[in-house]
Amino acid sequence: MPDRVVQPAARQRRRPTKQGVVLSEELIVATALRLIEEHGADALSVRRLGRALGADPSSLYRYFRHTDDLMLAIADELIGRTLKAWRxxxxxxxxxxxxxxxxxxxxxxxxxxxxxxxxxxxxxxxxxxxxxxxxxxxxxxxxxxxxxxxxxxxxxxxxxxxxxxxxxxxxxxxxxxxxxxxxxxxxxxxxxxxxxxxxxxxxxxxxxxxxxxxxxxxxxxxxxxxxxxxxxxxxxxxx
Incomplete structure (x- = not known):
């Protein structure tokens, strides 16, 4: 997944994927987490993620510049889950x-x-x-x-x-x-x-x-x- 910059205003996908869902950062991260637990680090490929989401792999560039950008989002999501119920x-x-x-x-x-x-x-x-x-x-x-x-x-x-x-x-x-x-x-x-x-x-x-x-x-x-x-x-x- 090479570097590729998409302006924030252009990131939101307006049409549903083949599976009837609208892409978002949250959905991509949740799907990547599921795939990682099933397949390990090999899950972090645009091709595999695209298949799991029912979306063209290139559409992921609207949300993440490369797989390391996605990995950082996954790490941050895990932190967020920990903090969710802690006061x-x-x-x-x-x-x-x-x-x-x-x-x-x-x-x-x-x-x-x-x-x-x-x-x-x-x-x-x-x-x-x-x-x-x-x-x-x-x-x-x-x-x-x-x-x-x-x-x-x-x-x-x-x-x-x-x-x-x-x-x-x-x-x-x-x-x-x-x-x-x-x-x-x-x-x-x-x-x-x-x-x-x-x-x-x-x-x-x-x-x-x-x-x-x-x-x-x-x-x-x-x-x-x-x-x-x-x-x-x-x-x-x-x-």
Whole structure:
């Protein structure tokens, strides 16, 4: 999908496609998300999208200059879905906890799209809203601006990284997921204490916990560290 610029006023398609729908950015993004989950990154071609929409592939240039432009729109749509039902309450720890868990759940709901988009910076409306909202939560909590940005950066990167990591596991075929989970019991759970004392001592816990995501625990560790940092700031003991 090469660069191609169409003036905004000319973007709206006035006639329905062969399937009786009127093209829009929202429809194209929703269709692309569905195709990505079915076919992976290969879904982002104008030919495949055109077929799915019942439209001439060239009509997509009215809305997106190229496939990377569409990818940024998809990334921003995922952010928008996360923000849709999230409202800060004034309890900054609870607010960030809820948002982080929503981000992680949103990635698992669209695992292939999450893997493709987690590293992108869109500069679009939903991302801007997210940056503004999270920084607002942190600044209102009392973090100085440099600290607010530092914690914002760690919080978002942690959420996106775990979302992509766990999405990659979710995207594996079920037999492969089950085989990997079984390794903790069949291999690590049977290592002898005389050669691997630490693994042997913790084996029941490894078997019980390593099958699931560690994101909730990692999120709590980050929030606890941020809370301690804020306490030091308020006490004037920060280096």
């Amino acid at each position: 800060p309450t004034g309890d900054w720890v609870a607010d960030l906890r809820e948002l982080g868990l929503r981000m992680h759940a949103g990635a698992l709901a669209q695992p292939r799209a999450a893997m493709l988009s987690a590293h992108r910076v869109t500069g679009r409306a939903h991302e801007i809203q997210a940056v503004e909202s999270i920084l607002g939560v942190l600044r209102r909590a009392g973090f100085p601006d440099p600290e607010a940005v530092r914690i914002y950066h760690a919080f978002v990167d942690q959420s996106l990284a775990f979302g992509a990591l766990d999405s990659a596991g979710t995207a594996l075929p079920k037999p492969a997921r089950e085989a990997e989970a079984e390794v903790w019991r069949s291999t690590y759970g049977r290592l002898p204490a005389d050669t691997h004392p630490h693994i042997a001592a913790t084996a029941p816990h490894l078997v019980a916990t390593m099958r699931s995501s560690s994101y909730p625990a990692a999120l709590e560790l980050l929030l606890a560290a941020a809370r301690t940092r804020l306490d030091h700031i308020r006490a004037g003991t920060v280096d």
